[in-house]
Amino acid sequence: MITAIILALAVAAEDRGAQVALRECAACHSVGPSGDSLNSDAPTFRSLRLSQNPLSLEKRLTRLPETGHPAMPPRPLSAGDAADLVAYIQTLAPRTPGR
Numbered sequence: 721m722i723t724a725i726i727l728a729l730a731v732a733a734e735d736r737g738a739q740v741a742l743r744e745c746a747a748c749h750s751v752g753p754s755g756d757s758l759n760s761d762a763p764t765f766r767s768l769r770l771s772q773n774p775l776s777l778e779k780r781l782t783r784l785p786e787t788g789h790p791a792m793p794p795r796p797l798s799a800g801d802a803a804d805l806v807a808y809i810q811t812l813a814p815r816t817p818g819r
């Protein structure tokens with residue numbers, strides 16, 4: 721019972737993260753399991769999964785609203801959005817080298 725509730729919450733977080741990724745990030749980043757980023761300098765989200773562990777990625781995303789990154793304007797993300805994005809990014813691509 722409790723496990724079922726936790727699983728349902730986890731799925732919801734991933735779904736919300738996918739929505740945020742599509743809305744806020746897909747203009748530059750490839751946010752799905754395949755395909756190149758529209759902005760060729762922007763890492764694919766599945767490569768983020770390989771290069772950063774979930775905790776540091778979440779920390780980084782939580783700070784995106786203030787800092788943006790070099791080629792990217794600051795984005796309006798809540799702390800919940802950052803956690804949802806990380807949950808979603810964890811669902812992308814198996815842990816294999818490459819993009």
Ligand code: HEC
Pocket residue numbers: 740741744745746747748749759761762763768780781784789790791792793795797805
């Ligand atoms: C206007 C284009 C653009 C948008 C929109 C954009 N990014 Fe980026 N992003 C880039 C580029 C270009 C890079 C690589 C250069 C750099 O780090 O600035 C990058 C790098 C990154 C990195 C790795 C480097 C770092 O700073 O940690 C992360 C994580 C990231 N983006 C997350 C996101 C998320 C999450 C969103 C949506 C909320 C998003 N980006 C939206 C252009 C964009």
